[in-house]
Amino acid sequence: MRNIFHSSVFLLAIALTSTDLRAQGDITLPLVNGSFEDGTTGWTIHAPEGTTAAESMPDAASLGRKGLRITNPAAGNGFEVISGPLPVNPGKTYSVSFWSGGGGRKPGVASAKMVFTRPKAAGGVEILQPAMASIRKWPGAEISGGLYFGNVIMAAAAPEGATELRIHIIPKRGAEVESSVDIDDFIVKELADVAPQAPRDPKLGNPVPPTDPAQLEAWLTEIRNDPWRGKKPPRIVLKLDDFKAVKGGGIHQRWLRVADYAAQKQIKLSFGIIGNGMETDANAFYTWVKEKHAAGQIEFWHHGYDHAGDGKIMEFSGQPFEHQREHMARTQQIAKDKLGFAFTSFGAPFNATDAATLRVLQDEPDLKVWMYGNARTPAGKIVLQRAFNVNLESPTIIANYGAFIQGYAHNRGAEYFVLQGHPAGWGDDRYAEFQKIIEFLLEQKAQFVLPRDFIANPPAPVILPAEAGSVKKESVAD
Template sequence: MILLPERSMKSVFVVNRPLGVCVFLLGLMLGLILSASPTMAAQTSNPLPNAGFEDGITSWNIGEGGSKVVTEAARTGKLGLRVSNDGTKGRGSNATSASLSLTPGQEYTLRFWARSNSTSAGVYINYLNEKNRRVYDPNIKSGSPMIRIKHDDNQWHEYTFTATAPELAKKVQIWVHTFSTANCVIDLDDFVMAGFPADVQVKAPRPYKAPNKPKPIDWDNIPKPDKPINIVLKLDDLFVKGNQPTPRWLRVVEYIDSKQIKATMGMLTEGIATASPEYCQWVKDHLAKGNWEIWFHGWDHQTYTGPDGKKHNEFEGRSYDQQMKRLADSQRLAYEKFGFHFTSFGPPGGVGTPSQDATTHKVMIDDPYITTWIYPTAIDELGKQTNQQGDIVILDRVWGVGIEPTVGAADFEAFVRGYIRNVQKRDYFTLQGHPQMWNDHRFEQFTRIVEFLIDQGANFVLPSAYAKTLR
């Protein structure tokens, strides 16, 4: 006798029946079992544990920034995931799921529901290898799939995404992330990962561990350096578009001018050929003031897929002729439209590979105008060799001292901590920032950094002019 789970207080018995009838009844029983046990069916079709957050934060790494599981975020059931950011969280707000095993070439589908007041967040797919290191998809610009939250009407919307695992991928996990400068509240619920075999391996992420809080800064006893520190304000990503830079850029430029200090703008040159007369005049007017230097930051800041199938930054992995063409075309256009040649260079980043290589060094040495290289890292062996060669001065970077601990997130206190630790060891700092990414809070953090440096007696310098003093 086989006793079925039953929904109507009835039992079904199988006794002596022909084989065909028994097979039919067994199939019927299986269907009844699955329909009577939705949990069993869900485990087969959706291996992602705690996909609806009914078990709180179990099987998720939740806690960084403004991530939490709350009743207000539920679409179905009692709980859902809420990620929020007020524009002050340098790393955004994040949540990471358990990982699921998969094989290269395996197709799978991610589905979920989201409700948001902003489009400043995304649900990312992270691929991992057998050592839990990131694997990047060469067919995707950023290296990882991302489903951007595209509705800001505070209504629930379903999102569906189908992808194929790249070569070397052994695991996949979901990463929910708000952008660092976002101001948003986003609710998510009812995740589904489909297309996985019954023997899929599931591994929970490491539990979230809050970072240790740094010691309070003794604001009344911050020492001043023995001699004034030289500061290069390296402001990145000035696009040539429209009749003038964007309002965020203009706000920063006007602030710098009001403080009567020197700063730089890293220009991306692809748009110079079609620059409007108004934009050209804006550039000429600001160069004429004498407190600005515009340097070469790249042609388009775009990553590309190399012959090795990996993503590379603009000035890394390309041939000498390819890199030289980007620089030579930029020099020609800058002179034709603005009346100057670039004398400083700072390569663009974008993905985890280096921003430059040995070929870049040769290109910059061979260019007749470049005299200064605003290095994106601490100086390396190639940089030392270029410095010794004598045609170019490299101004390197101290990682612990910067406007932005993470890209786009200007942070006054983080800067001051790094400054205190390093100021007596250096003659200069190059401070990188991205004005287009600064919301009101980040802009205010930048102004506090500048005013702190002014109070410290810092000497704001232009890279080309300062480099001449180091020859």
């Protein structure tokens, strides 16, 4: 199984999306106590005495009343938490979905894997190599504690001869300090064979992914019953990317309707401006931005100079320090010249940065807030972290109310959320989804704030996993 847990596979295995794997004909398997509401019933803990603590508790819950907190003491020898067996059919694909994060004051790192077995003639079981799933997921994942819960999806096909599937959770061995990970809400399914889809007319674009009405109502009921888990309503930053003038120097109608709607609802917005879009004569655009900036309802922030990227090299990832410094400074200077103010907040194109970006930011005194930045090395900025499953869009560009509600339900009680969107890509159906999200948040008494509002009222100190070098829950999706 070692090859399954190569670090590159870990990165592919962490599926922090709201993708709904359900299809007509999927079969949910009878996993005992997958939500840990009944303590550790149905799960087995293999550990030397005193090595571990695996406790079902309210603080570890993503949904419901309880979740499982797994704690590995400093210099522990490691241990495993193993589910009960589930019957499988060779050749069929099985998915395991769960939520992980949290960890309390000392979040840590763990591994999860799907283990297929068959009985031995002499007794016991033989572990078999998983087969490739029919979907683009992997049978193992590395998980970590942290500020937000994220949805992890693993999948594999049962190999020839397999009769049972178990889930193994393995905290990191040899950690330097005691650390914990919270896990909750396991669902195991045998996936139906997916019938070929009829090709769509490309002119129609991609529709908003559907959400099962019964499941949506279940999430909403969970929220109504305990809106904030005993904490304050969240602060919300609306991080809207790629704002620029249209041909002729005006503003696209899709941006204007978002701004008008926000003014009607008396909520704040933030628009990320791309620097080279201000190297043209766009007086109407500049006038509008100045007026909104002065009114204080919209914060305009630094979203790079050219938003360039080819999949591997991005404007602020993979480029030399000098290139990044020049792009950062040029956009700031253009803003001062054309708008009359420097940007206070920064969000990288594709949310991709590297060590050179840290040096650049350290030398940029006007920038105070870094959205979706590196909380481990904040470069002297206030870093606002990303909740990957709590977002305006899923997938990118497609505003999705159902996916948002799913992620929000699993992350109630968080201090803040930075919600990313791309209004230029919102047709009427996607814009309606955005409106539904805003209406929901208003009902939740959320406080809509600007990124720069965190300067005077910063978030609580960030707690990071003890070691998370190979755990990357980030995506270059902008």
